[in-house]
Amino acid sequence: MSALKQLLTVAIVALFTTALSAQEGHIQGTIRDENGIYVPGATILVQDTDLGTVSDINGRFTLLSVPAGERELTIKYLGFQDIHHQVSVIPNQTISADLVLESSPIELEGVEVSTFGFGGQSKALNTQKNNTNITNVVSTDQIGKFPDANIGDAIKRIPGITMQMDQGEARTIIVRGLSPHLNSVTLNGSRIPSAEGDNRDVQMDLIPSDMIQTIEVSKAVTPKMDGDAIGGSVNLITRTAPQGFRLSATAGSGLNLINNKRILNGSFLVGDRTADKKFGWMVSASINDNDFGSHNVEAEWSDEFEYNTGMLDADGEEIIEEQKVNPYNSVYEVRNYMVQRTRRSFSVNMDYKLDQNNTVYFKSMYNWRDDRENRLAYSNEILDGEDIGLNDFTIDDQGNLLRFPVEATRETKGGARGGRNENARLEDQRMQNYSVGGEHLFGKLKFDWMTSYAKASEVKPNERYIGYASEFSVLRSLDTKKPLFTPENMEDAALSNFELDELTEEQQDTEEEDINAFVNFELPLHLFGDQGSLQFGLRTRLKSKVRENSFKEYTPMTNGYEFLDQVETHSYSDPDFLAGEKYQVGSFVTPEFLGSMDLNDQSQFEMESVPDEYLRANFDVDENVYAAYAMTTQNITDRLSVLAGLRVEKTDISATGNSILDQEDRIGEITKESSYTNFMPSIHLKYNFTPQTILRFAWTNTLSRPNYIDLVPYLDIVAEDKEVYLGNADLDPTTAMNFDLMAEHYFRNVGIISAGAFFKKIDDFIYTSVLEASDASYGEGTEGFEIYQPHNGEEANVYGAEFSFQRQLDFLPGFAKNFNLYLNYTYLASDTNGITNEDGELREDMDLPSTSPHMFNASLAYSHSRFNIRLSSNFADSYIDEIGGNSFEDRYYDKQLFLDLNLSYSVTPNLSLYVDLNNITNQPLRYYQGNRQRTMQMEYYEKRLTFGLKYDLFKN
DSSP states (O other), X not given: OHHHHHHHHHHHHHHTTOOOOTTEEEEEEEEEOTTSOBOOSOEEEXXXXXXXXXXXXXXXXXXXXXXXXXXXXXXXXTTBOOEEEEEEEOTTOEEEEEEEOOBOEEEETTEEEEGGGGHHHHHHHHHHHHOSSOEEEEEHHHHHTTTOSBHHHHXXXXXXXXXXXXXXXXXXXEETTBOGGGSEEEETTEEOOOOSSSSOOOOGGGSBGGGEEEEEEESSOOTTSOSOOSSOEEEEEEOOOOSSEEEEEEEEEEEETTTTEEEEEEEEEEEEEOTTSOEEEEEEEEEEEEEEEEEEEEEEEEEEEEEEEEEEOTTSOEEEEEEEEEEEEEEEEXXXXXXXXXXXXXXXXXXXXXXXXXXXXXXXXXXXXEEEEEEEEEEEEEOOGGGOOTTSOEEOTTSOEEEEEEEEEEEEEEEOSSTTOTTSEEEEEEEEEEEEEEEEEETTEEEEEEEEEEEEEEEEEEEEEEEEEEEEEEEEOSOSSSOOEEESSGGGGOGGGOEEEEEEEEEEEEEEEEEEEEEEEEEEOOSSSSOEEEEEEEEEEEEEEEEOOEEEEEEESSSSOSBGGGSOEEEOOOTTOTTOTTOOOOEEEOHHHHHHOOTTOTTTEEEEEOGGGTTTTOEEEEEEEEEEEEEEEEESSXXXXXXXXXXXXXXXXXXXXXXXXXXXXXXXXXXXXXXXXXXXXXXXEEEEEETTEEEEEEEEEEEEOOOHHHHSOOEXXXXXXXXEEEOOTTOOOEEEEEEEEEEEEEETTTEEEEEEEEEEEEESOEXXXXXXXXXXXXXXXXXXXXXXXXXXXXXXXXXXXXXXEEEEOTTSSGGGGGEEEEEEEEEEEEEEEOOBOTTSXXXXXXXXXXXXXXXXXXXXXXXXXTEEXXXXXXXXXXXXXXXXXXXXXXXXXXXXXXXXEEEEEESSSSEEEEEEEEOTTOOOEEEEESSTTSEEEEEEOOOEEEEEEEEEEEEO
């Protein structure tokens, strides 16, 4: 804390000494390219001095305390010619210098191509090169070169990043093998709230890729950045107002090969700046309407089998025998999903230059995604042991359970006919962000501020389920990778034997609100020469999250619903089922029939609330974070620079949950408050061997706050299952000490080769433990119950290495110089201490969940004249996803390899055609239990084809 006090003392003293020397002035300006697009990451040097700076993400730069007189500015930028510009510095004044870069030509076979074609890539690499901390930057043109509709699919191309999928699209982000809640996602520097019900995961598939200008992934954060980023921080930067008029539009369509249904997409942006260049604006919008689906098979595994011996014990109770058998799937499901996903996004950004030293801005983004889903699920679950007689099962000599009785269910998921549901389950997710800020210069003091309001919500109105069930004997396939149950007698599986088992309607409502405010100050502080600064600031984030669900069960009061063959059904079997033709779901109640039911008519249906379905899930959490930081950046020599500082974050939490007995009786609410403070020092070193070759080192400290549902102090005693579920308001935040080393070499014609290593020492990681109650401390009769509660583990270590290469292969002869190669690979290893099994014993040789040991991206592109083609692959190895009570119960996310192809043709300099083909390998989402041979889930999506037109007009 003393270091922070010393830095703040220096800052306060400096505030009173900001008057300019009589022989000094300031230079402010912007850097833009030939099309008027602002250029970040450009190096601006004042000749014959040690002064220099780098343009920010909006292309702006400020040079303080420049000696008065005639001065020459030199601007350096990868892929562009150096600019030399003369300025007259006037004492005690700020002068303007707005500069335009000219691209350098690259000669490809038969044509000379301007590096403007690589302009966005050049901007990204220049920003990455000139940042003090370790980052990866992806530009809008790189995003557009891959067939990625949402920003999650675009981010997975970055080294060290993999994604968890939902319905074939990348949803949540894993940075350097660390699970989504250990990373932060920001929009223009402000945290994005989560629409998920129980965690902090940001839904990346909410945001269209064409609404984002730049993606910055900071793998070593600075004190100026939020500290809750153990894996890393992803900052999404929206488009800013151009220097002149710009109009861009995309219109396209496509086809999902799983169901031969259409895809529609479109986007536009338009922006301009007034004649005096003071006021600029940009409006953009995007829509993607996708009618698709998935084919799914799921299973749960056990190695214990219970049956009724038919005998009674001394107390007259039935004797239930438990027998060890070879692993078998006790649950088997086949599912057919039909989904319509409509994603809309709208953004308005404005800035106004009050004068040379003062600019204010407004930024906004509204994302809205509707998922209308119907699911047909045919499930089989083994009966309880008390209902299985001695003659009801068969076990062979090798210990394989071959035959046993199950309860089979045919369940339709849908929604009400009226309103916006349209007979489907509607998941309405929205994320909105509005911010107002300013950038100012008072003497030598640079000052910027921002305040923002953000909200994320998820609403599922009138989500309906109807299920019919029957009991019969099945024969189990011994193929554990392709699990299958077959009725022993097909007549037993007739629709006329399925009785009404379930008719329910659920309402889900989750909302998270964030109010953010920050202020940053920067002053010159030259400790080793003319290059150095002191930065300090404050940030406040006020967050609230509420989840309010309800669940109702309905009983028909009239005849005609008792058996499945009495209601409207349809066969949804598909001979081309992607998991294999042997999987056929069969007949179900149609979504139209389910949606037409007037469940509010009390003469037809009797309603009963079912508290055990929602009481545990409902909560209210308030979290306030107050942060302060101070840091200094110094050029020790002309090659070595250092950034050092400290960030302090204080967190106050109030969480309210329910106390529940027997799943239904809400005894009352439990509210607990907690508070903690984290001190996070960091040091970043950057050494330039040459202007193009850089070595970086970073020592940082970061944290991750517990998921909301883990913090909620709920208590749920489920006597029927002999289980107790608890929240844990006393959880400590997970903290990490991080070490990073990275070497980079930048090619002058736009490209990079880099290699690095990193190590993370993580304390107090969080996992859900499963223990057996040793006494009745949770209530009478609870001794021996299984207790499920999140706990802090002791520590984990994560080791990793990264490699990246990208460049135009213009050094090759002939047509080969037209190729462009993009490669990156990440290796991860981890170990943990403090994880216990269901018996309370420590487990050894455990990986940290979500740490994929191998991640790889490769892309080969070919450009000739107006034609471009790119083949891209993305690979992530399998990893443990969820820790069970023992190794048999651990859940793993299986390896994935995606292959995509896209082509484009420039009809004119402003108009182009494109064709994209996604998921060429038909890669499924797959989980397995314990080992790879035991499939828990395999879900297939098939290929997706899209095509269309892009138009882009610049006018300066």
